[in-house]
Amino acid sequence: GAGVSQSPRYKVTKRGQDVALRCDPISGHVSLYWYRQALGQGPEFLTYFNYEAQQDKSGLPNDRFSAERPEGSISTLTIQRTEQRDSAMYRCASSLDDRGPYEQYFGPGTRLTVT
Amino acid sequence: AQTVTQSQPEMSVQEAETVTLSCTYDTSESDYYLFWYKQPPSRQMILVIRQEAYKQQNATENRFSVNFQKAAKSFSLKISDSQLGDAAMYFCAYRSEGNTPLVFGKGTRLSVIA
Numbered sequence: 001g002a003g004v005s006q007s008p009r010y011k012v013t014k015r016g017q018d019v020a021l022r023c024d025p026i027s028g029h030v031s032l033y034w035y036r037q038a039l040g041q042g043p044e045f046l047t048y049f050n051y052e053a054q055q056d057k058s059g060l061p062n063d064r065f066s067a068e069r070p071e072g073s074i075s076t077l078t079i080q081r082t083e084q085r086d087s088a089m090y091r092c093a094s095s096l097d098d099r100g101p102y103e104q105y106f107g108p109g110t111r112l113t114v115t
Numbered sequence: 116a117q118t119v120t121q122s123q124p125e126m127s128v129q130e131a132e133t134v135t136l137s138c139t140y141d142t143s144e145s146d147y148y149l150f151w152y153k154q155p156p157s158r159q160m161i162l163v164i165r166q167e168a169y170k171q172q173n174a175t176e177n178r179f180s181v182n183f184q185k186a187a188k189s190f191s192l193k194i195s196d197s198q199l200g201d202a203a204m205y206f207c208a209y210r211s212e213g214n215t216p217l218v219f220g221k222g223t224r225l226s227v228i229a
Contacts, residue, residue, distance in 0.1 A: 033216060042119075042206045042219030043160070056216065089158065095215075104217060106160035 002026070004107035006092050012113045013082055021077045021110045025094030032075050033104060034067055037089040046090075049075060050097075082114045117142045119209050121220035128197045129228050135182075136192045136223045138207030146212040149183065149190045154204040154222070163205070166190065194225075202227045 005024045013019050025032050031050050035043035045059040051072040060066070064082075069075040079086055089111050093104040118141045128134035140149070151163040166174045166183050173181050178198075182191045194201055204224050208217040 031215065035217075040222075042208075042222050043217070045216035045218070048216055059216070091160065093160075093217075099212075099215075103162050103165070109158060 004092055004094050004105050006090075006107040006110050008110060009108060010111050010113075012115060015082060015084060015114055017082055018078065018080045019082055019112065021079075021090050021112070023075045023077070023092030023094075023107060025073065025075070025092070026105055027073075028096070029094035029105075030097045031095045031102075031104075032069055033093045033095075034075070034077050035091045035093065037091055037109070039088075043091055046077070079112075082112075084114045087112055087114045117144075117147075117209050117211065117218050119207050119218050119220040121205075121207055121223050123223045124221070125224045125226070127226040127228055128194070128201075130197055130199060132197055133193060133195045134197055134225065136194075136205050136207075136225065138190045138192070138220055140188050140190065140207075140209050140218075142188065142209065142211075144211055148210045148212075149181075150208040150210070150217070151179070151181070151190075151192045152206045152208060152219075153201075154206065155200075156203070160206075164192065197227050199227050199229060201225060 007022045033048040034046040037043040047057040049069040064080045067077045089109045091109045092107045095102040095104045147168045149166045153161045164176045178195045204222045206222045207220040
């Protein structure tokens, strides 16, 4: 089976534009996570879903960031009115469930550059 | 909130030698999970090894092993017989039993010298 996929892999956008980042988790995985990774840093949690329900969005930096997973599979992270400080690698991960030592499988990431 | 600290921004090791990467964490929980992830230049995130806090035995995966000291809140990674392909960023991560997001350290960049 395929792993976690993300698109686009690279996105360059101008300040003020909206962007939508897509994550396609491993089939059958209940939990889906979004992280953001600045260069030279570890990933930082943004939000996560079990099925279609958003369980925790405490890591979203401000109200320009939102995420959805309407059918419990593919998820979209949307950033409105992008700013240069939003430039980072955005990573998606999925796991079988949110309990136990289930591994989180990471996608290749979307590198976002805001100019 | 839980925190993870990796105090070694960079480490280097000679090929075929052994290296230990340090990680400490802060938590008030008794049940949790600890992980080491490898991020090669491709920037993929690859799980290297994991440890359940309730297990006293240290986890081992081939050349990779951990030294888990729960009382000291320490979780170091030992890489034996280092290979050129081990060169990467290594991230230590914590996950609660109840809350599921991973909390990562800032990483240690490992160089392997031929």
